[in-house]
Amino acid sequence: MASVSLHLSSRLHVSPPRFSSLRRPRLVPIKALSVPSTALTQDDLKKLAAIKAVEYVSSGMVLGLGTGSTAAFVVAEIGSLLSSGKLTGIVGVPTSKRTFEQAQSLGIPLSTLDDHPRLDLAIDGADEVDPNLDLVKGRGGALLREKIVEAASDKFVVVVDDTKLVTGLGGSGLAMPVEVVQFCWKYNLTRLQELFKDEGVDAKLRLEADGTPYVTDNSNYIVDLYFKTPIKDAGAAGKEISDLEGVVEHGLFLDMTSAVIIAGKEGVSVKSK
Numbered sequence: 001m002a003s004v005s006l007h008l009s010s011r012l013h014v015s016p017p018r019f020s021s022l023r024r025p026r027l028v029p030i031k032a033l034s035v036p037s038t039a040l041t042q043d044d045l046k047k048l049a050a051i052k053a054v055e056y057v058s059s060g061m062v063l064g065l066g067t068g069s070t071a072a073f074v075v076a077e078i079g080s081l082l083s084s085g086k087l088t089g090i091v092g093v094p095t096s097k098r099t100f101e102q103a104q105s106l107g108i109p110l111s112t113l114d115d116h117p118r119l120d121l122a123i124d125g126a127d128e129v130d131p132n133l134d135l136v137k138g139r140g141g142a143l144l145r146e147k148i149v150e151a152a153s154d155k156f157v158v159v160v161d162d163t164k165l166v167t168g169l170g171g172s173g174l175a176m177p178v179e180v181v182q183f184c185w186k187y188n189l190t191r192l193q194e195l196f197k198d199e200g201v202d203a204k205l206r207l208e209a210d211g212t213p214y215v216t217d218n219s220n221y222i223v224d225l226y227f228k229t230p231i232k233d234a235g236a237a238g239k240e241i242s243d244l245e246g247v248v249e250h251g252l253f254l255d256m257t258s259a260v261i262i263a264g265k266e267g268v269s270v271k272s273k
Contacts (some may be wrong), residue, residue, distance in 0.1 A: 071095075
């Protein structure tokens with residue numbers, strides 16, 4: 001949105017009051033100014049990108065519905081278009097219980113991969129996006145179901161704001177999640193820490209606010225890996241993590257993305273392979 005400037009004269013000339021007059025001064029209303037683009041919040045940017053992403057959706061599609069704050073805007077937009085009749089015949093496959101509940105509340109018809117093993121399109125957010133359009137996902141805890149659904153989709157469109165762009169995965173210094181079985185979770189946490197000791201990784205069990213372990217929709221735990229520097233070889237790292245017994249899935253989403261929609265303060269851009 002373009003900002004609007006209000007120009008006032010440098011001096012305000014006021015006539016001396018006429019004490020003989022009982023007339024009250026006339027009040028001149030000032031119209032509200034438009035909000036400059038710099039005032040857009042992160043949620044505003046996510047919503048802009050989500051609206052752009054839904055342009056990829058056509059009536060009759062079977063869609064993978066992602067999880068997280070950005071994906072929630074996508075689901076809301078799809079629900080709105082269905083309600084208005086601008087989209088018809090949509091079937092959604094949610095990637096988490098909370099996405100299921102949101103989509104159901106909006107009247108989006110839902111199904112599973114058991115009934116629809118091939119999806120036309122999946123739309124989801126991401127925690128990190130590198131220049132190759134590879135991703136870190138799963139800080140919302142739904143990485144396993146997200147990866148299954150998005151791997152089953154003909155196209156996978158990612159929606160982010162520009163704070164999620166990194167030069168290399170792990171480069172944000174925030175969590176790269178690994179879903180592990182509850183059995184002997186500490187043993188696997190120690191092995192994950194050892195696996196990346198040369199990178200100085202901190203491995204931590206994800207906890208709830210009350211200090212109890214976070215439990216995924218699949219009844220597993222999450223070990224979050226905090227890299228001090230970007231991962232040198234994400235493909236090799238992903239394979240080594242997956243080779244550990246007791247690891248269910250990791251948050252490296254490699255060679256899966258069809259397009260990334262990025263919202264920034266200058267507007268919305270699209271990168272595709």
